[in-house]
Amino acid sequence: MRAKEEDILEIVHKARLIEQSIISPSTRWFRFESAGAALPFEPGQFYRLTLSDSEGEFERSYSFSQTDLVSSDRFFELIVSEVEGGRATEWLFNAELGAEVSLKGPYGRLLLPDPPAKKLLLVATSVGLAPFLPMLAQLRAGPSAVEHTMVHLRLGVRSPDEFIYQAYLQELKSACNWFDLSVYFSRQLPVKPQHWHHSGYVTKGLDQEPLDPIMDRALLCGNPMMVDDVYKILRSRGFGPRSVVREKYVFASETRASKVQSTSSADQALLKDKIARYAKGPKDNT
Template identity: 25%
Template sequence: MPLYKIKLIDRQAIAIQTIKFVFEKPLGFTFKPGQYAGVTLINPPETDAGGITRRFSILSSPDDTELAIVTRIQSSAFKRVLNQLPLGSEVKFAGPTGTFTLHEDQSIPAVLIAGGIGIAPFYSMIRYATQHRQSQPLYLFYGNQSIQHAAFLNELSDAQQNHSLFKLIATMDTPDSAWQGEHGYITSTLIKKYISDLAQPNYYICGSPVMVTTLQETLVEMGIEEEKIRVEDFPGY
């Protein structure tokens, strides 16, 4: 796996406890939407049992001139150090790797199911599909606690306006009175409301291990063949 040293060039708060980190893109670096990379801190001032390396889905589109990742800021030493890293600091970046990528037959729709920060690989897929006007129908079910927790909600809404084959179905567990979208968790009832032919698409799930396992079981109970279901989860989510 290729290993690079890349500089942090920007940091942006994009939702509650959610930070986007932008790095220089190495010359000639290529990847497929949905792949991930390992980020290793160099001589961090503190560490813990979790170590100095984490893996992150690549948030960027392959067409972007920079590399971005996104994470929820939690209590680990890794997250604290990353969040306080001065701009211009270097990290080690190993990748790309992973097979959580869209199927090649664009006549087959893709149903993307994201919980919280599990949006990251799908954001790359959707941006690339929108940029290239791909012919594959994409449905994104995106669950969050509230609008304030929903990273890239505005950008995804814009993508839906700009790409007729992309449908965003966002749902909030505890929405405020201004929210006019779906309410509650992503369930079989919600999926059936928007997917008329359940057997046609391939399904992709990304989020916490509990969320991924629950929805994988839900899809199987709905009669979806297991080979049509792809999953990605991140321990320590």
């Protein structure tokens, strides 16, 4: 049964970092352990972490990405993309094992459809993959849940070295006939591309993909502009807001209070550059 948000959102959990690793040039993986009770969570949901640095406390949202849903719900994992000069990036990428965070949640409507869709389309760019990992693990664990469901993941990355969870997704693809994977490389294809590797963006060919707006469902996660572009195509295919759930990885509006004046033009330049790169060049999410 789904956790009732109103019952649990006020609880502040504490957790400490117990493991981390670099999983791509721009992405880190983190594993935390709750200092107390288990953390309620349904695959697809996110928590708000409160971090603390020399300028005080600040909050950032992160999707839980763990694929082990059985051994203990006192652990959670995050995959985090580096944002240059980002406050949480700085905190997380420099954190020592044992570092403590506070967190509240779970939040989010990006959940597996109930009842299952005939075809479930998952679209993500880069770390937008995070909420889909526990969902895929849940589908794999419960064969009845996928009885009538075909799941197609369209994942957008810049280059082969940014294809995170490659081994996990490839193994899932070979083991589960209900799972289909297409990866879109916006800047550079692998040296030996597979038939499910494509150059370009996750929107490529989406207007031709066999989809039924009545029976099928779509979940979109990651770069806000990608989410809008994909949603626009799905709308033109007859999908409505009830059959498409969108989670945009919008960044926090707050910046370092004491640096707002001095860095605002740099921040704007960074943002402009990201938007320009998305709009004209590689349309990925980081």
